[in-house]
Amino acid sequence: MFQAPVFQPPPASPTPAAPPAAQAPAAQAPAAQAPTAQAPAAQAPATQAPAAQAPATQAPAAQTPVAQAPVAQAPVAQAPVAQPPAPPAPAPSHAAPPQQLAAGPSPGAIAASIAGVLAEARCTLVSGAMEPNGRARLTGYAQGGSGEAALRLRLASAGVTPGTIDWRVRGFEGPYCGALDLLRPHADHFGTTPSGLDLSLPGGRTRLVLGDLLTVNLTLPAFPAYLRVSYFTHDGEVVHLHPTPADPARTFGPRVRIALGDPGAGGPRWEVGPPYGTEMIVAVASERPLFPTGRPEAEQSDAYLAALGAALRAGSGGRTAARVMMVDVAER
Numbered sequence: 001m002f003q004a005p006v007f008q009p010p011p012a013s014p015t016p017a018a019p020p021a022a023q024a025p026a027a028q029a030p031a032a033q034a035p036t037a038q039a040p041a042a043q044a045p046a047t048q049a050p051a052a053q054a055p056a057t058q059a060p061a062a063q064t065p066v067a068q069a070p071v072a073q074a075p076v077a078q079a080p081v082a083q084p085p086a087p088p089a090p091a092p093s094h095a096a097p098p099q100q101l102a103a104g105p106s107p108g109a110i111a112a113s114i115a116g117v118l119a120e121a122r123c124t125l126v127s128g129a130m131e132p133n134g135r136a137r138l139t140g141y142a143q144g145g146s147g148e149a150a151l152r153l154r155l156a157s158a159g160v161t162p163g164t165i166d167w168r169v170r171g172f173e174g175p176y177c178g179a180l181d182l183l184r185p186h187a188d189h190f191g192t193t194p195s196g197l198d199l200s201l202p203g204g205r206t207r208l209v210l211g212d213l214l215t216v217n218l219t220l221p222a223f224p225a226y227l228r229v230s231y232f233t234h235d236g237e238v239v240h241l242h243p244t245p246a247d248p249a250r251t252f253g254p255r256v257r258i259a260l261g262d263p264g265a266g267g268p269r270w271e272v273g274p275p276y277g278t279e280m281i282v283a284v285a286s287e288r289p290l291f292p293t294g295r296p297e298a299e300q301s302d303a304y305l306a307a308l309g310a311a312l313r314a315g316s317g318g319r320t321a322a323r324v325m326m327v328d329v330a331e332r
Contacts, residue, residue, distance in 0.1 A: 105159060107130045107134050110130065110134075110136055110159075110160060110164055111129075111130050111136065111190065111191040112191075113155075113158040113159055113160050114128075114136055114138070114155065114158070114160055114190050114191070115189060115190045115191050115192075116158065117151075117154045117155050117158050117160070118189070118190050119184070119189065121142070121150075121151050121154060122177065122181060123142065123143040123147050123176075123177035123180055123181065124140065124141065124142040124143070124147065124151055124169075124180060124184075125140050125141050125180045125183065125184055125187055125324050126138055126139065126140035126141070126142060126151070126169055126190070127139060127140055127187065127188040127189060127190050127194075128140070128168075128190050128191075129190065129191055130191065131166065134164070135164055135165065135166050136160070136164055136165050136166065136190075137166040137168065138165060138166065138167055138168060138169050138190070139168045139169065140169055140170070140324075141169065141170050141171075141172050141180065141324065141326055142169050142170075142171055142172075143171065143172065143173075143177060144171030144172055144173050145171065147171065148169065148171045151169070170326065172278050172280075172326050173234075173277070173278055174234040174277065174278045174279075174280065174326075175234065175236060175301070176232065176280050176326075178302075178305055179232065179280065179282065179301070179305055179324075180324065182305060182308065182309050182312070183282065183284070183322040183324060185312075186284070186312060186320045186321060186322040187321075187322045187323065187324070188321075188323075195221040195222065195285075195321035196219065196220070196221040196222040196254070196255055196321070197218075197219065197220065197221040197283060197285050197321040197322070197323045198218065198219040198323060199216055199217065199218045199219075199229075199281060199283045199323050199325050200216075200217050200325065201214075201215065201216065201217070201325075201327070202215055202217065206325075206326070206327060206328060207327070207328040207329075207330065208272045208327060208328070208329050208330075209272065209329070209330050209331065209332050210272060210273060210274075210330070210331050210332060211271060211272065211273075212271070212272045213261065213263070213269065213270060213271055213272070214231075214261050214270040214271070214272055215259055215260070215261045215262050215267075215270075216229060216241060216259070216260045216261055216281060217257070217258075217259050218257065218258050218259070218260065218283060219255060219256070219257050220252045220253065220254060220255055220256045220257075220258070220285060221254065221255070221285050221321045222254050222255060223254055223287065223319060224251050224252065224253055224254055224287070225251065225252055225254075225285035225286055225287060225319075225321070226249055226250070226251055226252075226285065226286050226287075226288065226289050226290070226317070227242055227243075227249075227252055227283065227284070227285050228240070228242065228243070228283070228284045228285075228286075228290060229241040229242040229260060229281065229282070229283045230281070230282050230304070231279065231280075231281055232279060232280040232281075232282065232301050233275065233277075233279055233301075234275065234277040234278055234279060235275050235277075236300060236301050236302070237298060237299075237300060237301060238298065238299055238300070238301040238304050239297065239298045240295055240296075240297055240298070241260050241261065241270075241281075242260055243294065244268075244297055245294075245297070246268065247260075247267075247268075249289055249294075252285075272329055274331070276329050276330050276331055277328075277329060278326055278327070278328055278329075279326070279327045279328075279329050280324060280325070280326055280327070281324070281325045281327060282322070282323070282324055283322070283323045283324075284308070284317075284320065284321070284322050284323075285320065285321045285322075286316075286317025286318060286319065286320045286321075287317060287318035287319045287320075288316065288317050288318045289316075289317065290308065290311040290312070290316055290317045291307070291311060291316075295307070
C-alpha cells in the first residue's frame, strides 16, 4: 500500500494509463471487499452452527441406547418366564381332588343312606352294620336276579358306592316276597342294635338233602317272649314247628337257647323229603301271644300270613322281633 504513491506522479502521461491496468490492484479493492465476502464466510461458521446441531442429531443417536432400555426390560418380560413357580400353585389344586375323595361321606351318612334304602326295598330282608374300616356289611336275602340288581342300583343311587359295601346278601327263588315284606318292620334294621333273636341249623348249614333231620337252633331275644317258628315250602304250604299240640306255647326267658326237632333231647323227628327247592324258616318272638287260640300244624302260607299280618298290625303281641332263614333242599 505504501508503493501506490510512488507511481502516482506520472499520471499525466497516457502511458500511465497502463497503471489503470495496474489499477487491477484497484480491482484488488474488490478483493479487499473479499473480506466482505469473507463476512459471509464468517457466516459459514453460522452454517457450521447447524453442524453443531449435528451433534444434536447425534443426541437422538444417544437416544438409541434409550430405545435399548426396553431391551433391558426384556429380562423383565422374562420374569413371567420365571413365573413357572406360579403353576405349582395349581399343583395343590390337583392334590385337592384326592383329598375330596378321602373326605367322602362319613360312616354315619353311609349308614343313614343304606338304612333308608333297605327299609323300603321290596322283596328283601337285609340288615347289617358299619365295620371299623368304614365299609358296610350287608347280610340277609333279596329276590334272585332282578331283585338283587334292583337293590344294588337303589343303593348306588343313594350315593352308596359298591366299594363301600361288604355284600353278603343271598339271592333266593320262591314265593316268599309277601312274607319278607310283612316281617321287615319287625326284623333287625341296618345299623341298629340287634334284637338278639337268632336261628340256625347245626353246623351252620344252609343246605339239606333227602333223609337229613331238620333241627332248628334258636336264641331268644333280649326280652322275655313267646315264640312262633314256621317252615314255609316253595309250593305254598307252611308247617308250624312251635307251638304245637305236643309243644304248647309258653314264655321263654331273655337270650335263652333252645333246639327244635332234636330227637336226642326228646323233640320231634322231622326228616327232609320232597318237594325240593328253596324253603324258608321264620321265627317271630313277641311279649304276648300273637293269636288267642292255636293254629293248625299245617296250612296254606297265604292264610297264615294274612292272620299274622293282622296280628302284627294290631300290636297284639306287644314288642316283637322276627328272623328269617333260607334253606336249600335237594335230593342229594
